[in-house]
Amino acid sequence: MATITTAAADDVTVFEGGALKRRLQQVERKRKMKALALVSPLLIFIIVSFALPIIYMLRNAVYDPDIHDTMPLTTQALEQWDGQDLPGEEAYAALVADLTAAQQNRQTAQIGKRLNYEISGIRSKILASARKMEKMESGPYKEAVIATDKIWGERDTWAVIKRNGSPFTAFYLLQVLDLQKDADGEITFVPPERQIYIDVLIRTMTISLSVTLMTLLLGYPLAYLLAALPTRIANLLMILVLLPFWTSLLVRTTAWFVLLQDNGAVNDMIMSLGLSEGPLKLIFSRAGTIIAMTHIQLPFTLLPIYSVMKGIPPTYMRAARSLGAGPVYAFRRIYLPQTLPGIAAGCLLTFILCLGYYITPALVGGPSDQMVSGLIAEAMNRESNWGKASAMGAILLSATMVLFFIYNRLVGIDKVKLG
Amino acid sequence: MQTRFVTRLLAGAAISLIGMSAAAAADLTVVSWGGAYQESQRKAFIEPFTSETGAKVTEEEYNGEIAKIRAMVETNSVTWDVIDVDTQTALAGCAEGVLEVIDWAKLGLDRAKFIGGDVTDCAVPNILYSTIIAYDADKTPNGPQTIADLFDTKKFPGKRGLQKNPFVNLEWALLADGVPLDKVYETLSTPEGVDRAFKKLDTIKADVVWWEAGAQPPQLLADGVVAMTSAWNGRIYNAIKSEGKHFVIMWDSQAYDWDWWAIPKGGPRLDEAYKFVSFASDPERMADQTNYISYGPANRDASANVNPDILPHLPSAPDNLKTAFGADPIFWADHGEELRERFNAWLAQ
Numbered sequence: 001m002a003t004i005t006t007a008a009a010d011d012v013t014v015f016e017g018g019a020l021k022r023r024l025q026q027v028e029r030k031r032k033m034k035a036l037a038l039v040s041p042l043l044i045f046i047i048v049s050f051a052l053p054i055i056y057m058l059r060n061a062v063y064d065p066d067i068h069d070t071m072p073l074t075t076q077a078l079e080q081w082d083g084q085d086l087p088g089e090e091a092y093a094a095l096v097a098d099l100t101a102a103q104q105n106r107q108t109a110q111i112g113k114r115l116n117y118e119i120s121g122i123r124s125k126i127l128a129s130a131r132k133m134e135k136m137e138s139g140p141y142k143e144a145v146i147a148t149d150k151i152w153g154e155r156d157t158w159a160v161i162k163r164n165g166s167p168f169t170a171f172y173l174l175q176v177l178d179l180q181k182d183a184d185g186e187i188t189f190v191p192p193e194r195q196i197y198i199d200v201l202i203r204t205m206t207i208s209l210s211v212t213l214m215t216l217l218l219g220y221p222l223a224y225l226l227a228a229l230p231t232r233i234a235n236l237l238m239i240l241v242l243l244p245f246w247t248s249l250l251v252r253t254t255a256w257f258v259l260l261q262d263n264g265a266v267n268d269m270i271m272s273l274g275l276s277e278g279p280l281k282l283i284f285s286r287a288g289t290i291i292a293m294t295h296i297q298l299p300f301t302l303l304p305i306y307s308v309m310k311g312i313p314p315t316y317m318r319a320a321r322s323l324g325a326g327p328v329y330a331f332r333r334i335y336l337p338q339t340l341p342g343i344a345a346g347c348l349l350t351f352i353l354c355l356g357y358y359i360t361p362a363l364v365g366g367p368s369d370q371m372v373s374g375l376i377a378e379a380m381n382r383e384s385n386w387g388k389a390s391a392m393g394a395i396l397l398s399a400t401m402v403l404f405f406i407y408n409r410l411v412g413i414d415k416v417k418l419g
Numbered sequence: 420m421q422t423r424f425v426t427r428l429l430a431g432a433a434i435s436l437i438g439m440s441a442a443a444a445a446d447l448t449v450v451s452w453g454g455a456y457q458e459s460q461r462k463a464f465i466e467p468f469t470s471e472t473g474a475k476v477t478e479e480e481y482n483g484e485i486a487k488i489r490a491m492v493e494t495n496s497v498t499w500d501v502i503d504v505d506t507q508t509a510l511a512g513c514a515e516g517v518l519e520v521i522d523w524a525k526l527g528l529d530r531a532k533f534i535g536g537d538v539t540d541c542a543v544p545n546i547l548y549s550t551i552i553a554y555d556a557d558k559t560p561n562g563p564q565t566i567a568d569l570f571d572t573k574k575f576p577g578k579r580g581l582q583k584n585p586f587v588n589l590e591w592a593l594l595a596d597g598v599p600l601d602k603v604y605e606t607l608s609t610p611e612g613v614d615r616a617f618k619k620l621d622t623i624k625a626d627v628v629w630w631e632a633g634a635q636p637p638q639l640l641a642d643g644v645v646a647m648t649s650a651w652n653g654r655i656y657n658a659i660k661s662e663g664k665h666f667v668i669m670w671d672s673q674a675y676d677w678d679w680w681a682i683p684k685g686g687p688r689l690d691e692a693y694k695f696v697s698f699a700s701d702p703e704r705m706a707d708q709t710n711y712i713s714y715g716p717a718n719r720d721a722s723a724n725v726n727p728d729i730l731p732h733l734p735s736a737p738d739n740l741k742t743a744f745g746a747d748p749i750f751w752a753d754h755g756e757e758l759r760e761r762f763n764a765w766l767a768q
Contacts, residue, residue, distance in 0.1 A: 106540075109514030113752075120757035121608065124749050194757070196764040203767075262644065284628065367583060367629050367766035375763075381484035383756060384511045 054397070060390035065167035066114045070107045071098040075165030078158065083184070087158055092141040095152070099130040117385070118160045118171065118180075125149045159183040172391035197375070197392070201399065204371045207289060207361070208354035212301070212347050214294040219302035219346065220339075227309035245299040253360045256292040257283065260364060289365040293357060300353060301346035308342030308417055341417035348407065348416065355400060372396050446474040447691050451503040453480035454634070455657050459711035460503070464699040471698075474691060485511055488683050492517040497686040501695050504542060504681045506748040507755070512681060513541035519682040519689070526697045533700075534717050534735075535677050538748050542679035543696055544717035546708070549675040549734035550587045550746070553655045554647040555640045556665040563647055566672035567595045570623055580639045580648025583629035585762035586755075587649065587674045587746055592619035594672050600742065604750045613758070617765055629766075640666055656713035656732050668732075670739040676746040677717060709733060 068075060073094035081087045102108045108130045109123075116123035129148035136144055146153040163169070163181065174180060178195040179187050189195065222241070226234045244252060259265050260282040267279040282288045312335070320330040358373035372392055379389040407413075449465060451457040457480065465476050479499065481487060485508045491497045504512065512518040518541035523530045526543065530536040533544045552569055554562040559575070568575055569591060581588055590603050596619045598606050606612035628645055630636055636650035637658040652673070658664045680696045682689065698704070705716035706724030715735030716722065722735060730736050734743070 106516060106520065109510075110516065113511065113514040116753060117756065121753045123753045193764055194760045196760050196767065199764070199767055261642070263642075362631065368768075370763070370767075381482075381486045382507065384485040384489060384515060385756075386486075 057390045057393050058397075060386055061172055061394040062168055062170065062391075064114075064164075064169050064172070064387050066110060067161065067164035068167045070102055070111050071095075071161065074098045074161060078162040078165060081158070081162060083155070083159060083162065086142075086153065086155065089140055089142050091158070092145045092152070093139055095145060096133045096136055096141050099126075099133045103130055103134045114164070115157075115160060117175075117388075119151075119156060122151055122157070125151050156183045159185075169387075172387040173394065175388060176391045176395055197395075200370060200372055200375060201395065203369070204355060204373075204396070205399070205403075207286070207293070207357075207369070207371060208351050210290050211293045211297055211354050212351045214290060215298050215301035215350050216343065216347060218294065219298055220305060220343070223302050223306040223309055223342075226306055227312075228314075241299055241302060244295065249296060250359060252296055253292055253363050256288070256295065257363050260288045260291070283364060284366040286366065286369050289361050289369045292360050292364045293354060296360065297350045297354060301350045304345040304349065304417070305339060305342035308339055308345075312338050340411075341415050344407075344411045345416040348404075351403075352400065355396065446476070447500050447688060447695055448477045448479060448498060449501045449503075449695065450479045450481055450499045452483070455712055456653065456714075457503075459708050459714075460699070462711050463704055463708035464695075467704065468695055468698050472694070474694075476695075483508055485517075488512060489515065489517050492684050495685060497683050499683055500686050500688050500692040502681050502683060503545065504679050506538070506677050506679070506746075507751065509539050509542040509677075509679045509681055510748060510752045513539050517684055518542065519684050519686075519692075521682075522693075525693055526700070528697060528700055532719050534719060535745070535748075536717075538677070539679075542681040543700055545678045545680050545699070546705075547675045547677060547715035547717055547734050549652045549673045549715075549739075549743070550582070550649055551652050551655070551673045551734075552647055552669040552671075553636065553640060553650045553666050554669070555643070556667050558643060559646055562667055563669050564671065565669075566591050568669075569647065570595045570619060572623060572626055575646055577646030578626050578628050578644060579623060580628050580630050580636050580645040580650070582649055583631050583766070585758045586751060588620065589613070589616040589758065589762075590674060590744065590746070591649075591672060592616040595619060600672075600744055603744065604747050607750065608754070613761070617761070620765075637662075637664070637666070640664070652732075652734055653712045653714050671742050673734060673739060673743045674746045675715070675734045675743055676748075678714075 074091060077091040077094040078087060081091060099108060099111075102111055108127055111130075112123035112126040115126060126149075129145070129152065132148040133145065151157045163171075163185075171181070174187065176197045178190050178198050180190050182188055226237055226241075229237065261267070262279040262283065264283070266282060270276050270280060271278075280287075282291070316334055316338070317330055320334045321327070325333065355371075356373050357371055358377060361369045361371050362374055376389045376392045376396075379385045379392065449460075451460055457478065461478065465478065468474065469476055481502075483505055485504075488499070488502065488508075489512075491499065504518075509518070513520075520540050521543055528543070534547060535544045538544075552563060552566070556562065563569060563571075563575055569579060589607060593603050593606055593612065593616050594600065596615060598612075598615075607616065628639060628648075630639065630648070633651050633654050636648045637654050639645045639648050640650075641658070641662075641664060647669075652668060655666050655668055659666050680699065682692045682696065686692060700718055702716070702718050702720035703724050705718050705721035706726075708714070709716065709725050709729050713729065713732040715733040716725070722730075725733065731738065733739070
């Protein structure tokens with residue numbers, strides 16, 4: 001007996017002394033590795049398709065080495081320049097050397113395009129003067145260069161080149177906030193007739209907010225109806241909500257485009273009911289944009305609210321009523337607070353999705369309903385100005401983050417519930 | 420140039436997946452704008468090219484997104500061999516070095532024969548199209564005669580369709596305000612000139628329906644939404660010819676512009692691409708294209724071969740050119756971004 005006990009005790013001591021711990025750790029580590037292996041495809045997918053592009057976009061908004069790379073001598077020569085008067089002879093000599101090299105590497109057009117962002121109209125002047133500079137054989141250059149075009153006798157031109165000497169630039173971020181740097185490096189607003197980006201950003205927020213509120217107003221009672229009705233009828237109605245949800249966004253937008261015409265079905269009905277004399281301005285207007293977007297977004301707001309409502313036992317309301325609460329009071333104090341997590345989730349989902357809309361406002365909206373994504377697509381696809389597109393993306397992303405932060409403070413993200 | 424590693428990684432993965440299936444089988448991939456336009460290219464160039472050389476051509480469509488070309492070139496995964504580009508894309512693509520510099524000797528073509536051949540080094544002029552004013556003779560029997568009528572809402576009440584772009588609209592505003600044809604761009608280069616153009620546009624701002632896609636203007640006319648509209652001449656001609664509409668084109672102050680053949684840099688089938696562009700620039704084949712769409716051939720030699728019934732419908736017809744102006748690509752490359760910003764701000768006011 002004694003031997004057995006000793007053996008058992010020995011065993012225990014051995015395990016307690018580290019082997020058990022080690023074994024446990026091993027098992028735990030194995031389990032962790034397994035879990036990691038299981039989630040890693042998704043993790044890698046998210047990093048490659050979501051996190052990296054965002055980081056790349058944010059970098060692109062401030063990183064633009066074009067001038068730094070194509071005009072190395074000039075930007076270096078300008079480092080000593082105080083920016084007060086025109087730069088000295090060595091800067092002009094460097095310019096001639098840089099532009100001659102650029103001509104040979106066919107990079108002049110790129111320099112022209114980049115500087116044209118900051119000084120409109122300078123592109124073709126640079127191209128023309130570069131052709132002349134290529135033929136210059138010896139100095140002094142200053143007079144000769146200014147003679148090729150008077151842009152080289154202006155402080156502004158040199159200030160812009162000097163500013164772009166660093167591969168990092170605030171230009172795009174300033175531009176999409178309607179700001180610019182003048183020759184002295186002071187940040188000022190662009191002239192009012194060119195201010196557009198802040199307006200568009202505010203407009204994007206306003207439209208998204210309006211659509212979110214509309215979907216809430218329409219979706220909440222509907223969700224309540226669906227949750228309260230017997231399953232068979234509720235399912236039928238649910239299909240009516242989900243059918244458009246499964247239809248392509250473009251198809252639904254085009255349908256609204258037809259319905260909202262001046263002589264379309266909606267206006268015909270309004271006029272035949274005698275609600276309005278002439279056709280209402282529905283197509284190419286803010287009203288049309290909000291109607292179409294509300295229709296598309298309704299399921300996104302409704303579904304989370306519905307699934308939260310499904311989980312609220314009807315007995316709570318009955319109990320409140322039997323304890324003497326009126327219907328409004330009972331709704332406000334008992335029912336509404338319980339549905340808040342669903343409202344929070346639905347509204348957040350709709351609001352964030354709305355921020356990215358661009359086909360719908362382009363098709364049924366008017367000229368003053370263009371949203372940020374429309375401008376981003378134009379900068380990206382047509383102007384090939386990826387810096388500006390990235391900067392707009394970065395501003396939209398930060399504005400959304402700020403709103404999300406406020407939302408979190410007000411509602412609390414831990415309270416958000418999808419069902 | 421900095422290596423754009425991350426874009427390469429991302430775009431390369433995406434594009435190689437998309438491109439693989441298309442590129443595997445084809446000897447050449449030609450990309451254009453779809454619709455009646457690409458159809459005309461198919462009949463005049465692509466099908467004859469295949470039957471003569473035996474090369475299999477795959478067609479693709481795009482919407483002028485230079486971003487797609489740039490992504491392909493930067494990731495070394497070029498699957499488009501020949502692309503039909505507009506002037507803005509040709510100039511921007513050339514500046515960014517994503518388009519091949521055209522070797523005219525290799526094409527075996529005389530650059531001087533091409534209208535606008537010297538505008539850019541990276542593309543071959545292909546057609547001349549034109550932005551014109553059109554109206555429906557069924558609804559407006561005595562339609563507008565001059566560009567001033569576009570701004571005359573007393574004589575011609577009703578909405579006007581205009582492209583949602585400052586391009587051409589600013590030029591028309593100045594012409595209607597009395598600026599002579601040869602002074603338009605000079606005037607527009609000054610701040611006072613731009614103010615003047617916007618002031619003129621102000622007078623009809625409330626009466627404008629803005630369009631964005633080329634298919635919209637014929638539809639706006641057909642629906643009776645507008646009394647007159649700006650449009651691309653080929654689209655109006657098509658509605659007249661194939662849909663039997665009684666639309667009329669007013670050629671006064673027509674603004675012509677180009678489409679171009681361009682070759683993206685670093686494509687694997689450079690020689691075949693050159694062969695195709697050369698084939699499609701032949702005067703007789705260019706003349707044949709006008710049988711399918713009413714755009715003017717950019718090769719000056721082609722005009723002699725154009726069917727005389729079709730000639731009056733082309734922007735390049737001598738009668739139509741009397742008060743025409745070329746939408747200046749250099750001006751728009753220089754001032755386009757600034758004017759677009761100002762135009763967007765003006766629209767939103």
